[in-house]
Amino acid sequence: MPDPLKRLVQRHALRKHASTVPTGILPLDRIRRAVVYIDASTQAVGVLSDQVREFFAGRGIELRILSPQPQDLNWYGRMRRPGRNAGPDEAEDLFISLAAPDSFASAFAAVSSPARFKVGRVQLPGGTYDLVIKDRRDVCESAIIVFKTMTQLLNQIQ
Numbered sequence: 832m833p834d835p836l837k838r839l840v841q842r843h844a845l846r847k848h849a850s851t852v853p854t855g856i857l858p859l860d861r862i863r864r865a866v867v868y869i870d871a872s873t874q875a876v877g878v879l880s881d882q883v884r885e886f887f888a889g890r891g892i893e894l895r896i897l898s899p900q901p902q903d904l905n906w907y908g909r910m911r912r913p914g915r916n917a918g919p920d921e922a923e924d925l926f927i928s929l930a931a932p933d934s935f936a937s938a939f940a941a942v943s944s945p946a947r948f949k950v951g952r953v954q955l956p957g958g959t960y961d962l963v964i965k966d967r968r969d970v971c972e973s974a975i976i977v978f979k980t981m982t983q984l985l986n987q988i989q
Contacts, residue, residue: 837906837907837908840907841907841908841909841935841939844907844909844939845938845939845942848939848942848943849942849943849957850942850943850944850945850946852922852945852946852947853947854946854947854948854949854961855947855948855961856948856961856962856988857924857925857947857948857988858988858989859890859892859985859986859988861924862890862892862924862925862948863892863893863924864892864893864894864895864922864923864924864925865887865892865893865894865895865923865924865925865926865927866894866895866896866897866923866925866926866927866940866944866946867883867887867894867895867896867897867926867927867928867929868896868897868898868926868927868928868929868930868936868937868940868941869883869896869897869898869929869930869974870898870929870930870931870934870937870974871898871899871900871901872931873929873930873931873973873974874973874974875973875975876898878975879929879974879975879978880896880898882975882978882979883896883929883978884896886978886982892925895923897910897940899936904936907935908934908935908936908939909935909936909939910936910939910940922945922946923944923945923946924946924947924948925946925947925948925949925950926940926941926944926946926948926949926950927949927950927951927978927981928940928941928949928950928951928952928960929952929974929977929978930952930974931952932952932953937951938955938959941955941959941960942955942957942959948961948962949961949962950962950963950964950981950985951963951964952964952965952966952977953965962981962984964977964980964981964984
């Protein structure tokens, strides 16, 4: 069972740092900057990172990959240095989470992101994500398969 104090602090952090930027589905041609969160414990994280870079580079989209190691997280699971102090002209347009559903660091990054379009694997309370790609029932899909599905859908958005 999770530590009740930790859960309380996590809920408070999500409320306190929630982005107020309105979000919605955007076509790829309106996206200039993207942030992709990849859980460092993901199998084949190097292969996945390469696929992510290739996809965005091929479309001329500036990319930042967040993949914090356990030592990069504070005691309640938030990234120590989120590095998200970008001004309004430098904020990302797209945020993608490829992390496992139970990742608080990913949830915090998504909720606090100023991105105008957010894509994830499991909807967070408050409807953070504009597009959710769920794993098939009773099967935990690999992040590589989920990213491939996401890219297919992103390519279809006009």
